[in-house]
Structures are given as C-alpha cells and as structure tokens.
Amino acid sequence: VIWMTQSPSLLSASTGDRVTISCRMSQGISSYLAWYQQKPGKAPELLIYAASTLQSGVPSRFSGSGSGTDFTLTISCLQSEDFATYYCQQYYSFPPTFGGGTKVEIK
C-alpha cells in the first residue's frame, strides 16, 4: 500500500491569494496522480489527472505539478468558490488511495 501525506491539513487564505497544497508519496508513482475538490455536502469533483492535466471545464487558475513522490496543486488566484477541501489520489498501484485532504478556509 502506498502511503500519502497531504499538507497542510488546513490552509487559511484570502481571496486573490496564491495557494499551494502538497501531496507526498511513500514511494514513486510516476505521474499517476489526480486532484479532486470537494465542497460541503457534495461529491468530489475531478480537477487534475496525470499530475498536471486539467480536466475539461476546470478553470485555468488550477494547476498541478510533480512526479515521482512529490506533487503540488496550485491555485493561482483564489476565488470565493475555491474554498473547499482538496484531495490527492494515486492510481499507480492497487488499491487506489487518497490523501487525507486539505481544507482551504477563509482567512
């Protein structure tokens, strides 16, 4: 099983800020990483897959980078609708697993 460490678990930020969320793997996973956004009471939504490929319809202020063991999700200019919880997911090895989540809250 691949262990995933997502940090920070809580991030306080203001509208317009640039924010970064980290996801670190216990072993290399090439680029087999996805990022999801989840708002309270809603299902997660796919933002990025293959570490850096933006899902259709996702705003370009979201970007992903990294390979191997270290990955980053960046929101270049935080908007009000971006306050949510973000999860990374590895799909390199079975079973697919998720990070513990990062809640982005209003500062």
Place this chain on the structure above:
Amino acid sequence: QVQLQESGPGLVKPSQTLSLTCTVSGGSISSGSYYWSWIRQPAGKGLEWIGRIYTSGSTNYNPSLKSRVTISVDTSKNQFSLKLSSVTAADTAVYYCARAGAATVLDYWGQGTLVTVSS
C-alpha cells in the same frame, strides 16, 4: 452528460448486509471502456475506494474490504450495485458511485447517499 444516482436504505442493522444501487443516465453503462466504482467517506473523514466493475463483469476490490464486498452490474437497467456484508458501525459513511477510466481517475460522481449502521 453522464449522471449517476445512488439509491438504497439509509439505515442498516449491525451484522446485516448493506445494499446500494447506482443508476446511470445520459449514456449506456455498456459503452466505452469504463469502470463503475464505489467509494465511501465517513463523516468528517477522507475517501476510501471500495471497488469497481467493468461492463464485462470483471471486478476489483479493496483488499481491506474484499471478504465482505460484492459489486455487480445490470446492463439492461443501466445500473450497478454494491453489497457489503456483516456491517458494523465502522461502515457508517456516505457512499458514492462514480465512473472511472482504466486509470481509476474518477470523472463522474453520484451525489452520495448516507448509510448509517445502527440497531
């Protein structure tokens, strides 16, 4: 636009079997190379992948749940289902169904349904 909708009892007694169905609309469950998946999320916690089924009937399960999980598909009804046996309070969660490609990237999700295990 593919849509998924979970349905099933919201309350299950301990030691019984949890049964949920996911109805797919906006496309045939048999078309394309997709895996139909179940994921769960206990209140205030993270996501756990339960398992998936291909339209051929081929399944993959999370080893942590494998002994208790069965996923099946009914292509005539455009549905797939989850059964989880011998449930305990630890199985209380919001259960989501979702679609994934071969890479297990989950691109369409249902809204989720809360299942509580309690006597």
